[in-house]
Amino acid sequence: NKGVILKQFVTGCPTEDDLELVTGVVRLAVPPGSASVMVKNLYVSCDPYMRNRMSEHNEASYMSGCEEYTLITDPESLFKINHPELPLSYYTGVLGMAGLTAYAGFFDVSKPKQGDYVFISSASGAVGQLVGQLAKITGCYVVGSAGSDEKVNILKTKFGFDDAFNYKKEEDLNAALKRCFPRGIDIYFENVGGAMLAAVLPNMRMNGRITVCGMISQYNLEQPNGAPNLFCLVAKRIRMEGFMVLDYFGTYNKFEEEIAGYLKEGKISVVEDVAEGIENVSTALIGLFSRHNIGKQLVTIAHE
Ligand code: NDP
Numbered sequence: 577n578k579g580v581i582l583k584q585f586v587t588g589c590p591t592e593d594d595l596e597l598v599t600g601v602v603r604l605a606v607p608p609g610s611a612s613v614m615v616k617n618l619y620v621s622c623d624p625y626m627r628n629r630m631s632e633h634n635e636a637s638y639m640s641g642c643e644e645y646t647l648i649t650d651p652e653s654l655f656k657i658n659h660p661e662l663p664l665s666y667y668t669g670v671l672g673m674a675g676l677t678a679y680a681g682f683f684d685v686s687k688p689k690q691g692d693y694v695f696i697s698s699a700s701g702a703v704g705q706l707v708g709q710l711a712k713i714t715g716c717y718v719v720g721s722a723g724s725d726e727k728v729n730i731l732k733t734k735f736g737f738d739d740a741f742n743y744k745k746e747e748d749l750n751a752a753l754k755r756c757f758p759r760g761i762d763i764y765f766e767n768v769g770g771a772m773l774a775a776v777l778p779n780m781r782m783n784g785r786i787t788v789c790g791m792i793s794q795y796n797l798e799q800p801n802g803a804p805n806l807f808c809l810v811a812k813r814i815r816m817e818g819f820m821v822l823d824y825f826g827t828y829n830k831f832e833e834e835i836a837g838y839l840k841e842g843k844i845s846v847v848e849d850v851a852e853g854i855e856n857v858s859t860a861l862i863g864l865f866s867r868h869n870i871g872k873q874l875v876t877i878a879h880e
Contacts, residue, residue, distance in 0.1 A: 578642025580857045585632040587736050587797045589761035589865055594630065594827070610795040613651045617644060618880060620854070621862045622873040627795045632793055642857055644877060660837040664880065669872035670839070670846050671832055673821055674702035677789060679831045680824035685817050686763045686788040690715035693757055695776065697743075698767035700727040702849070703789060703870035705735050706835075707765050709844050713737050716763070719756045719762045721772065723867045725852075731869070734845050749775035759786070768793045771803055776803035777814075786816040798864060839878030 579601030586594050606612050614732060620642055628634050640646050648654060669675060681703075682688060696704045696713045699720025708731065711718045720731045721743045731740035738754050746752040753775055760781035766773060769791025780786070794800045809816055824831075832865070838844040849869040851860040854877040861868050 577604055577643060578643045578739040578854050580854065581642075581722045583628055586875050587625070587631040587798065590627060590630055590862055591860045592862055595861070596755075597858070599854055601641060604645055604784045607646065610649070611651055613654065614648045615646045615648055615654075616878060617646060617732060618873040618876065618878050619665055619668050620857050620860075620877055621672065622841065622864055622875065623673065624790060624792050624795065624864055626861060627865065644854060654857055658829075662836060662839055663851075665848060665874055665876075666839070666846065667852065668874045669702050670706055670844070671835055674705055674872060675819040675830060675835055676824055676831050677714070678703045678706035679835065680821060680827065681787050681789050681819055682765065684824070686765060686785050688714045688763060692716045692762040693760065693781070694763045694765065695753070695757065695761045696720045696765040697772050698722065698790075698792060699737065699740065700730055700871060701767065702737075702871070703865055704765070704767055705731075705847060705871060706844070707795070708735050708737050709838075711763075713838070713843060725868060734847060745774065750778065753779040754780060762788065765789060766791065770794060770803065773803040774805050777803065780808060780812055780814050782812050784812060784814045786814060788816060788818040792865070794847060849873045849876040853877065 578597060578599050583596040584594055585840050589603040606614050623756055631638055660664055688711060694716045696707050698704050699708055700722045704720060708718050708720055718737050719739045720737050721730050721741055722731060725742055725743050727738045728742050741752050749771060752769050757779055761779050762784050764776045764786045766788045767790050770793040847870060848869050857875050860873050860875050866874055
């Protein structure tokens with residue numbers, strides 16, 4: 577049984593040297609009389625939260641093994657896949673944690689209304705691409721930022737964003753936001769933090785909402801370079817609210833039915849970045865932080 581383990585705690589940007597492919601991670605037998613289940617893993621999901629798990633003082637959160645077979649000792653945590661007619665890999669992304677994050681964060685925290693002006697950072701990623709499409713379905717005006725022209729093109733042509741820009745090519749983020757939102761932003765779906773958040777705040781409208789989903793630009797910094805302009809929260813009565821997808825696991829079935837329906841009707845598109853083989857997990861995972869992935873990053877480690 578091969579698996580990828582953390583070789584050493586990480587400070588700064590993770591590298592492939594911090595991870596190691598080893599064999600014999602778990603024994604390949606279920607203890608007699610136990611309720612445990614041995615699972616053969618077909619896909620590994622690569623997610624930004626894994627960076628937090630690599631730090632010495634990490635806050636324990638969800639993560640089972642990154643390995644070919646996993647012994648699940650709490651089988652009640654497993655759930656049935658209700659739409660096997662859809663690609664199974666979707667359950668690592670659009671029908672998995674990233675999808676539920678987008679759905680719960682947008683509808684429950686952002687509280688969108690038809691006609692709202694919505695801005696999404698890291699918009700072509702696993703979470704951002706679904707937030708944007710749900711915002712379009714809701715009747716919002718939607719703009720996304722991403723880190724390459726290829727990603728920007730996908731936002732406009734595949735996901736139906738009204739506009740998008742490559743933040744790396746913009747000398748002045750404030751000017752880019754003013755160009756895209758001359759009348760200001762009602763909802764900012766925050767995935768990156770740092771300079772982008774600082775630029776967004778003065779461009780928010782009165783009573784705007786900032787849904788703080790993640791701040792990937794901060795994860796590898798020893799000292800966060802927090803956003804200036806925070807007083808805009810007060811002057812403009814902006815609601816800035818964080819959330820954890822963990823709190824929404826109980827709503828999974830409603831989410832699965834709604835998103836599976838959209839997928840089957842062709843109302844939602846999916847872009848996945850699929851690597852092949854457990855020996856490529858480290859590269860795929862590190863690639864999230866060097867911005868290599870286009871869409872949901874996953875790795876196929878066995879075939880059905
Ligand atoms: P993505 O696929 O969006 O993540 C990778 C992308 O992040 C990269 O391709 C890159 O896109 C962008 N990125 C990487 N480093 C930086 C940087 N230094 N500055 C700016 N952008 C950067 O991942 P997900 O869609 O899975 O996650 C999106 C966000 O949602 C993350 O912040 C994550 O932590 C958060 N999250 C929060 C959850 C919650 O419960 N609150 C649950 C799940 C995810 P680009 O080239 O466009 O810059």
